[in-house]
Amino acid sequence: MVPVVRAGAVAGLGALALLAGEATAYKLGLIAIVFIGAIGLHILVNWSGELSLAHAGFIGLPAFVVAQLSLHAHLSPILALPLGVVAGVLLGLVVALAALRARGLQVALVTLAVGIAISRFFFVRSWVIGPPAGLHIAPPSLFGLRLETSRSLLPVLMAVVVLAVLASRSILESKLGRALSLVRSNPDAAAAVGIPVAFYRGAVYAMAGAFAGLAGASYVLWVQRISPKAFPLDLGFTYLVIAVLAGKGALTGVALAAVLIEGGQVFSILPRDFALYAGPVALIFNVTRYQEGFNGLLRETRHRLERKVAIMAAETGTADGERRWRGWGARGVRLPVVIAALLVAAGFVAVALAWYHAGNTDQVWIQNQEMVSGGIGGLGLIVLGCVLLLRDALLHGRAVVATSHTGVAGADGDADWLGASGPEPPAKEPAGPEPEGTPTGRGRRTVAAGSKGRGDTR
Amino acid sequence: MSTVVLNGLFVGLVYGLLAVGLVVIYRTSRIVNFAYGETGMLATFAYFDLRLGTNTSTFTRDHGVALALPTALVLGAAIGVAMELLIARPLRANPTLNGMVGTIAAGLLFITFAVHRWGIEVRPVKPLVEGAGVRLLGLTVSPSQLLIGACTAVILGGLGALYRFTSLGLRLRATALNPYAAALSGINTNATSMATWAMAGALSALSGVLIAPLVAVNVFFMTLLTLRAFAAALVGGLTSIWGGFLAGVLLGVAESVVAFKSPVAGITDAVIALGMIVLVMARPGGLVRADY
């Protein structure tokens, strides 16, 4: 349920982004870039309990590397993204050297010194930062299509964000992630178990550098202009605020914090003073008292929701509680179905809007971009929505079992949207263990039942 | 050349003085106070407001050093105590990294307030002591620099005496060495901790007032200097007062000499960073160990 909601929310936001105007799409991209950079610091701060004050430099130096390569080697910024990652990793490894023997505190001070050194040494060298006018990169092109506007570049950036999220999730859910958790909470126990603590602590700095490098390269891709003033030292503090406010856990908290802080700044929603005061105050509060950050808030909310559902299910009996949890209305309309339908509709709207805009200009390049952002992006949304619908149908569609369930209310009314009928009451089921209330459980049960009956339609 | 070395000596005194304050806090609370410079900056700006040295002052007449200086010191101490209560005390169990983040946040808060109140322009300020200065080795040593030298000597001597000869000093040393044992033997660690932070805050305020006539004063003036002080304090392992001070002085001299000989922009910062990496790899505990 939650993964579907998450995927739906993400895709929904993507849909909204594609429908946005040029200026708004540009600002959304800036938020996405900050999110990518914050992922790296999140792993570092929240998962392994280290601190890095050099994040601005970790983002800026790879950004300059990518920009220079773009200009001089005529490499498209899209192709240069991995090079940005590599540059970031190398920077992280420099700090990792220090982390080999020292405690977190000393390493943090080293990162401060490294950040200052990058800012005062590299960002004044003209072979790094280019001419005083700054570096201007030509708009990137993909498959021969020049992506001049932010709206057309947005799907590319969203793909990069998705890649970053998938990469970080695979890191955090792997052996490395578990080891980092243990290192953070009890380094001595971790060492006793055989985890190479120093090596992992160094690797974490490299990872933070990798994501920072990706963020820097994305910045070059997105803004197409770069100057050392874009990466001052207090940018690193902003990222630190985002990471600490996110709290330990998944990336949702990071996304929330990034949207709040960078979105607030870029869209100028909140008065600037309020945002500048609120950030540090929230940080102090989080560090000294709450310590869980946005991820903690989200976890609490989810637990509360789940408790409520469990209570509902317990007090009214499984089938009804099931139904209330799964959907509402007589037909049992489920949330994933609603999300998927909305996605498909949004996809069509995006395509239609792109059509409309493309038709209102006589400039070929604008038409191309509308096609890319609205057309292809909208098509993607439609496909995603249909895939979700298909998944839902496969999970909830039922073959009916020819066993004695006459007059059982649930068997009739609880049909899914495709017309197949719902679950049977557990008492009548002779089949084996039945995990209740899970779609796969139901599927298994009815498949097992179906094998006894007329036909297995799966 | 000797001019340059002398100038570097005075610059180094500034770094050393700031490093001492950082060490004092770390010894007791095991927290690196990233807001140390900003504490002093706020107190200094309040001082100059009272003395009308700046051009956005609230007050319309010069209230004189006798009122302004103690006010600044008290303000610095008050900010230190507030930080102790709000940041250091809740984090006593797990101070290091969370404490750093907390003090970074406090520093950001102070800077935001200062920018809001005073703007970010550089302003010329009135020195504490007027006068023509002394000519020494080709350098006209201004009264402000002499004052720093004198005050540093007094402060270091006073701190040394405090730690060695007074009971407060004994309590401070005990708490620094082992807070749990100190608490067990009846020392009021809360009061000791508060006293330390208040002392450090006042020291920061005094440093700021002394340093201001010598540098370009805007709301970031202490921050930039404190960054060098961190490196110096690290050499002293963050626990040795003399180690941190001497490292600061040497850093100032080295910086001056390097700037004179080969003025490559940013070379000092790059060398400091490399030096810190090597230091932390080779001797993470610092070059100088404190003997409490």
Added chain:
Amino acid sequence: MSARLHARVTLPLAGRRRVLSVIGGAATLALVACSVSTPRHGFTAAGRGGTGLQAGAPGAGGGAGPGSDAAGPGVGGGAGAGTVGAATAGGAGGAPGAAAGVRTGSGGSGRTGGPAAGAGASPSGGGAPAVGVTKDAITISAIAGFSGNYGAILTEIYDNGFGTWLDDVNAHGGIYGRKVVAKKVDNHDTVEGGVSACKEIQGNGSYLAVSIVGFGGADVSAADCLDRAGITTLGLNLSAFSPGWRHVFSAGDATKQTRPLASYIRNVIGDHGKIAVFHTDDPLNTAARGGLVAEMQRLGMNLVHEETVAPNQGSFVAELSRTRDSGATTVALVVNTNEVLGILRDAKTIAYQPNWTGTYWDIDENTAAARTLFEGIRALRNYSSTNSPAFATYASKAKATGHGNVVNSTNMALYGIGLLTGQVLQNAGPNPTADGLPGAIEKVVNYNNQVTMALSFGPGVRVADVGMWPIQCCNPDNTWQGIGDAKTAF
């Protein structure tokens, strides 16, 4: 029961088919939609007037759509397709089931609504009324870092200085009967903020973009983005100028601002001996230093020593010692305010007193705070001083328009920028067009409004020649005193 069973068993099969057909149908429709919006005929770019992104009546104006072979002469022009109806006919050919509201491929500039005159204009769009110009109003966008570190000051001087000009000109009937509407656009004083400002302007319907100031590289990134979008931009005090730009006009370029300093040193300060130059290592001052040094070499002046200082550097004793050792008698300070105070103070410390001069840091706020440091210095500035007659004029206009409580030279500088903007709009004539705007700016030749710097563009000139105001410290009220007229060479 068996019937029901049968029904239930068959439904899932139908369900699967249903799912597949839904997917297939969606995919087909989407593909068709995409292919339809693929342009099949080349369209001429009708300049900026054709950015259909900026709404306007859909589909109006001539031209045929993609997929329609009747495209030919309809491109941008109005050959026989000046009316909405004809356009629909032409456009609908290619789009199956085109709904009434969706005019795919009714190309032409979506902006020009009904009037066939507008739609039937030549492909260059010269006759089409420009964006941001209506019968009663002409809109400009003013870009500055209103939410950056200097936000408070910039907002104040913009509202009061520029605002004085704005209110004054509108109170006197506007420009050719059109009220001037000025939209404040924030560039956040960051590189990405500058691009953000540019994207806003692309959608807010401005005729002219004026970049007032931008720290942190915001002005250059905004100008670059605006140039790429084809929007004419007047950039004041741009920290850099890229030769590849086609639509940006720079008034007060850094290299040109320091050029008069060379002859000023030789002929006004009167030093024919050894000169030294200090410059801060940031883009603006580096560019300015380049202009100064080039001019000094051209005049054959004796530049003996140069120093580079870092922004916010604390101590300058080393640099000053070396400069003193070189024997320089005049030192040109191409630095920011943050450094000048330290340099002058440290120079006193080592008892080194050459002739100081320079630009950028000679603002009245500095002399108000520390007159003794600046006493007797002669420098150049890009706006005039409080003892000039123009200041009195400005002060009276400020009072008349309700901005009388903040009257100082910095606000006057923005007033001067307003005057310049007004001159440009005036030069655009009673029927301003997008294509005519560059010409309007180029017509600003030998322009001196006695407030801001003297400027001279000219045909094909994108970076104006700059005349600077000579000033000296100080007037009795601690403001810089003007000692002559603005000149490009002294």
